[in-house]
Amino acid sequence: MGCSTRGAISVHSRRMMPSTSGRLLIGAAVGSGIAAQTAEVGGADLLLAVNAARMRNMGAPSIAGMLPCHAASAMTDAFAAREILPRVSVPVLLGVNCWDPDFTPEAALDRVAEQGFAGAVNFPNATLMPRAMRQMLDRAGRGFRREIETLARVQAAGYRALYYCGAREHAQAAAEAGLDMILLNFGWNAGGSLGHARRASLEEVGLIARDYAALVRRIHPGARILLEGGPVVSAEDLGHVARVATLDGYVGGSTLDRMPYEESVTNRIAGYRQAGRRQDELTQRQEALLRWGRGHGFSGRSKPVLACLEHLGALSRARRSLAVTLERGMPLAPVLSALDRRRRDVPQVDGRTDPGPRLSRRLFGHDAEGGNEAGLLTAPGCETIIVRDIDRALPSLQQRLARSLASGALVTSRRRRRIRVTARVIFLFERGSDEPLLPDDLHPDLVALLSGWTVRLPPLRQRVEDLSEVMAALAAEAGLDAADLPPLGAGALERLRRHPWPGNEAELARVIGRLAARGAAGDVGGTEIAAFLDDGEAARPPPETAADLEKRQIVEALWRNDFHRGRTAEALHISRKTLYNRMARLGLKD
Known part of the structure; x- marks a missing residue:
């Protein structure tokens, strides 16, 4: 009885509900002494000692309080009487579990009275069970009717009773029983690292709460209607619902202990980590x-950025073809901009989307009756060409390009004239940082040409210390300034740094x-910024194999040349015999 012998006045004061005229009554479901003390300092009007809160303190999700992993009554009695009652002066409601084999309403009332609680709350409860389970419990005499009966006895004895309600018939039964506090529960909270997915919108919650409250007040005008759970995870969410329903x-359960704890500890650790970061001279x-x-x-100014700039600076002074990965x-x-001194629009071609004949004509030109029609490699005034994914072009085209660049001259296909190559080619390859610099399908002659002349740009995840500077640059590029974006807390910055990008x-x-759409009101925390990050890469089609590419290019060439084998072979820069052999290998029948 050590926990309940604080004197008659103290026990009586804990049973009295504070006056909340004109303002919301705020309750906190807590599972430890420190959580209870913090809630009291924060201004909570009453505390709920329930097993789900204890499970949250143990690192488990709230729903674990419904599972047969701990005896709910014994667990709640132990921490509530030992850790909470001796440390707070606000009313504490004891969670009672009507499913215990030896449970009786009289025994629950005795536990409340003997230990000095202000009242009781039905937790764990049938409301949080699936509909079929609720019906089975009710038929067995252990469902919502038993919970209402128990709380009615607690209230009749002069104590406070708070009824967790999740269905219209439950709200009606609680009102008919005369219960003074009815809590409309909308399921487990969304948000945080252990939160559930949102199943209802704030608008839906507001409309349902308004309907239930109207029903209860018609039957029991003096009842106080409270709300908990579901998508209501912030003060703004509660205000949104309160504008629809009179509450x-x-x-608060997870919203007042788990989620703030996650956020505050994350912010503190992130802050210490940032304090320890020193920029190298x-x-x-x-x-x-x-x-x-x-x-x-x-x-940015990180080491990967410096190394890349060093490499780019050296390559920018060379007037030869090179590759960027x-x-x-x-x-x-x-x-x-760094590689092209003239900084003007540069023509680009793509080996992935341009068929072989069209790509060949753009690069090498075309022999016409009146002479040679210059391609990009030999066009006057064309100093730089961007060529993407040349490894997807036909091997013969890759080989001809490599030989033309290496020799500095292009040999025309018909007249066999040599024309000086005036353009420098910058080859672009989209490659992961864990892949080789150059693709496996790149022709050996191009590999030899580009060996030692390839620069890899560091991905964002390798230079996360530059994140703030990169964000500022991207925002400025979009026409935004600092006032257009909300400030990021330490937890949000640390979450961005841990993202794989x-x-x-x-x-x-x-x-x-x-972030710009969210608005600049209030700091952004780690939990909120996580919702702004991409969940994962969008599904991408499997890459086209070399055989698929070769087959597609041959079919397109045949189509463009009216299926004339000789002209098709010429357009592909291969012999007619080679064309026949490739068609047979690729299954292209007559």
Whole structure:
């Protein structure tokens, strides 16, 4: 009885509900002494000592309180009497479980009275069970009717009773029994690391709450209607619902202990980690390199960025063809600006989308009756060409391109004239950082040409210390300034740093757009920023195999040349015999 011998006045005061005239009654479902003390300091009007709160403190989701892993009554009695009652002065309601084999309403009332609780709440309860289970419990005499009967006895004895209600018939029965506090529960909370998916919108919750409250007040005008659970995870959410339904109070479970704890601990640790970060001193040479990079649109000052700029600076001074390897979603404009001195629009061709004949004509030109029609390689004034995914072009075309660039001259296909190559080619390959620099399907002659002349751009996940600077640059590029975006808390920044960024800058730009739409009111925490991140990469079609590509290009060439084998072979820059052999190998029948 040590926990309940604080004197008659103290026990009586804990049974009295504070006056909340003109404001919401706020309750907190807690599972430990520190949670109870913190809730009292925060201004909670009453506390609920329930097993689900204890399970949250143990690192389990709230729903574990409904599972047969611990005896609910014994667990609740132990922590509530030992940790909560001696440490707070606000009313504490004891969670009672009507499913215990030896449960009786009289025994529940005795536990409340003997230990000094202000009253009782039905938890765990039938409301949180599936409909079929609720019906079976009710037929066995252990369902919502037994819970209402028990709470009615507690209230009749002068104690407070709070009834968890989740169905219209339950609300009606509770009102008919004269229960003074009815809690409309909308299921387990969404949000946080252990939260459930949203099953109802705030608008739906507001309309249902309004309907239930009207029903209860018609039967029992003095009843106080409280709300808990579901999509209501913030004060803004509660205000949204309260504008639709007239409420007397709110009870928070996960929203008042688990989610704030997750957020605060994450923020604290992230803050300590950031305090420990020290920017390495940069040499004058590195500072000059960063200024050069910023002039071309690069952001950041991390070691991977410095190494990349060093490499790009060296390549920009060379007047030969080279290759750039980068991941999906990375910006191309800065690297092109750095490599192309004239900084103007550069013609681009794509080995993935252009069929062999069209790509060949764009690069090498075409022999016409009046002479040679120049292609990009030999066109006057064309200094730089961007060629994407040349490995997807026909091997013969790749070989001809490699030989033309290596020799500096193009030999025309018909007249066998040599024309000087005036353009430099920048080859672009979309490659993961764990893949080789150059694709396996690239012709050996091109591999030899580009060996030592390939630069890989570091993906965003390798330079997360540059994240703030990259975000600022992307926001400025979108025409936004700091006032247009909400401030990011330490937890949000740490969550962004831990994200793998499969979409690189393109994915980060989407996050910035979502932040701009969210508005600048209040800091963004780690839990909120997680909702703005892409859940995963969008499903992408499987890459086209070399055989598929070759087959497609031959079919397109046949179609464009009216299925004339000789002209098709010429367009593909192969002999007629080679064309026949390839068609047979690829299953292209007459």
